[in-house]
Amino acid sequence: MWKTSIVAMLLGASLLAHAQQRPAQQVVQWQLQVVKDGQQIDSFDGTTTVGQARTDTHHQVVQHDVGCKDQPAGSIDLSRTITVSPLRVDPEGVMFSIDTQQTLEDDNARRTDIGCKLPPQPRQVSASHPGLVVPPDQWASWTLVDHDPSLVYRVHANVVSNGANGNGTNGGTSGNDTATGSSNSN
Template sequence: MWKTSIVAVLLGTSLLASAQQRPAQQVVQWQLQVMRDGQQIDAFEGTTTVGQARTDTHHKMVQHNVGCKDQPAGSIDLARTLTVSPLQADTNEVTMSIEAQETFEENAARQTDTGCKLPPQPRQVSATHPGLKVPTGQWASWTIVDKDPNLVYRVRAGVESSVN
């Protein structure tokens, strides 16, 4: 019986020692601004552990007046879903993986042959950046769409101060 107790104590001590030797996971605080044609239209922020992912979706319902009588048309959900995952982090730089799914409207207003208003067409874009390098305390930019509209993500990130 005393042998079982000794084995249990040794096993418990071994587990406790290995648990204490593991370094704490780094936690990254990040901000992401969505810029459309130079203007900020949305923002995301979070605190995420290196190796983990965070997904957020923002919705914006829009409705346009259409036709020759300028009547309200059905609404469109312009959804934006981002998955942000810090891959590596140190005091100088954070490397982040970002996945984006965007639904947005084209810039150009359309008309029928007779000059009646048509709603802007929704456009869907999916993009992935497997390793955006963000210098600590600085903004890094990632262009999602080049033109009509120009859509850019600006990201700032840094390692959170350790909390004991």
């Protein structure tokens, strides 16, 4: 019996020593705002463990009146997918890798030769930021497109205190359209 107790005690001490040697995984709570021409149009948020990635997609289906009789026509799904990954936490803040793919539509109303409305043309855009640093208690901005329209991602982050598991949920609201660094018209 005493042998079993000694074995259990040694095993427990070994497990405790092993657990103390592994650094605790840091968990980051973040918020990303999508700003078009100075106005917030969408937001994402989540809780993610450093070294993990979180992907979320928002959809907004829009329909326009087209033709000479202003009749509703085909709809366009303006989707926005982001992948956010906290890479490290240090005194300068949290460093993120952010990837985005989006569908947006042209803001310029087009017309036929006789003046009938045409639907806006959708285009696919995508961009990556390999290391956006978000200082503690501040917002960091990433300008994706300078003008026509201007598009900026604003990111805020906090390190979550012990006890979080990093499996938080993402939330946010769908917005209009947005764009990123490069653009490929369809």
